[in-house]
């Protein structure tokens with residue numbers, strides 16, 4: 451039986467970064483990845499980078515087929531570079547096989563050539579997440595139902611697309627397909643989109659999606675999926691009424707769950723939470739001392755930068771000062787890449803109002819920002835919540851062009867307890883979206 455100092459299961463963001471660090475510290479590592487098309491993980495192959503590349507090309511007016519080719523070229527290059535960055539290290543072995551625990555100390559790896567048992571001093575689980583497919587009549591047997599991964603690989607543009615779910619995946623695909631010129635319907639079962647922002651801003655985004663031509667149907671419950679000769683018929687209920695929408699395809703974007711499928715956790719004593727996530731302590735160690743869980747699989751926020759921060763926590767425990775934990779994770783923002791993008795961090799105005807703090811809510815229309823006019827899209831709204839006693843920023847939502855960049859400056863100010871008055875008085879390059887902070891914070 452082969453033995454390694456370290457085994458990493460899954461070539462995701464946390465896993466690949468940790469593999470590099472372990473090797474740098476003179477330790478041997480086996481990285482096991484079950485899918486050779488996934489070297490480098492979900493983000494670079496089938497999620498963040500390919501979706502944003504397709505979204506940008508759709509916005510630039512590049513047609514679907516050309517955008518698909520550009521995307522495939524990009525992911526192929528990234529996958530190759532990611533593979534070699536790790537596999538070429540002297541102390542690292544990359545194995546293309548599926549790993550499954552047979553007890554707390556041993557895994558079995560399976561590939562076309564057979565099965566092999568492997569033991570290790572330490573195991574790091576980085577197996578990501580997988581789409582949740584709701585139990586809806588006909589959804590499993592339909593030939594026209596897709597997940598985001600399959601949709602991103604579709605050879606031809608779906609002309610009439612219905613999307614189930616109005617979270618980030620659903621809305622980003624809706625915006626992308628609408629810009630490619632498809633007819634897009636979104637069925638969402640809640641009464642509003644984007645629960646992590648204030649209702650007034652969510653409703654502005656809804657209005658903009660609708661005015662772009664997206665048919666946004668909220669409070670809609672999909673009851674049945676029926677294949678037709680050339681597509682799919684979707685029977686749903688809205689306001690107590692039974693309705694039908696026809697489409698060429700249905701994209702299911704109703705959330706993701708920790709991916710522990712086939713991992714053999716039932717053969718171990720590793721504890722699992724109520725949503726199937728691997729439970730860990732504040733330093734991402736499971737209840738089995740020599741096994742850690744990093745990234746989406748541990749049930750934390752499902753973002754690439756959080757997987758990277760999970761790596762930082764484990765790395766700091768292994769080789770650093772041991773003071774980095776989930777409890778002292780820096781504040782972080784989230785962006786949904788719509789047109790314009792919407793980014794948010796910290797408290798919403800309604801959360802701040804309930805916090806008992808002495809707050810001020812500052813707002814600015816994106817139409818007042820010269821750079822928005824230069825870009826040619828001045829839709830949107832900026833809102834910041836500031837603590838009146840300290841002038842510190844408690845939260846912000848930026849619905850405007852380039853918000854995915856400007857929000858990072860707010861994050862830095864929040865993390866370093868920099869008062870908003872500094873952002874108000876800063877001299878910014880012109881014309882930039884960031885200079886809007888001169889005006890947003892002017893009333894302090």
Ligand SMILES: Cc1cc2nc3c(=O)[nH]c(=O)nc-3n(C[C@H](O)[C@H](O)[C@H](O)COP(=O)(O)OP(=O)(O)OC[C@H]3O[C@@H](n4cnc5c(N)ncnc54)[C@H](O)[C@@H]3O)c2cc1C
Pocket residue numbers: 459460461462463464465482483484485488489490491492493496497498499501502547548549550576577578579598619709711712713744745746747751752753754755757
């Ligand atoms: C469509 C989409 C768009 C997204 N956009 C963004 C975005 O813009 N920004 C952002 O920050 N986040 C985004 N995310 C979320 C982000 O992609 C994930 O949070 C992140 O990729 C998770 O990384 P990870 O390190 O947990 O593991 P992953 O990168 O998911 O890696 C897990 C790997 O483990 C492998 N594996 C699984 N089981 C086994 C096994 N038993 N044996 C061997 N290998 C195994 C898998 O094949 C996979 O390669 C998006 C997600 C999706 C689906």
Ligand SMILES: NC(=O)c1ccc[n+]([C@@H]2O[C@H](COP(=O)([O-])OP(=O)(O)OC[C@H]3O[C@@H](n4cnc5c(N)ncnc54)[C@H](O)[C@@H]3O)[C@@H](O)[C@H]2O)c1
Pocket residue numbers: 584614615616617618619620622637638639640670671672703704705706751752753784785786787
């Ligand atoms: N830009 C980004 O950073 C980005 C982009 C895409 C995905 N992601 C990550 O991937 C995760 C998964 O994304 P997601 O959009 O699939 O999940 P999500 O959980 O964020 O949203 C799913 C949406 O589907 C709705 N829903 C659930 N069941 C439904 C049903 N039966 N019918 C209709 N609607 C239903 C939910 O109410 C929710 O609004 C995100 O939470 C995020 O962490 C990030």
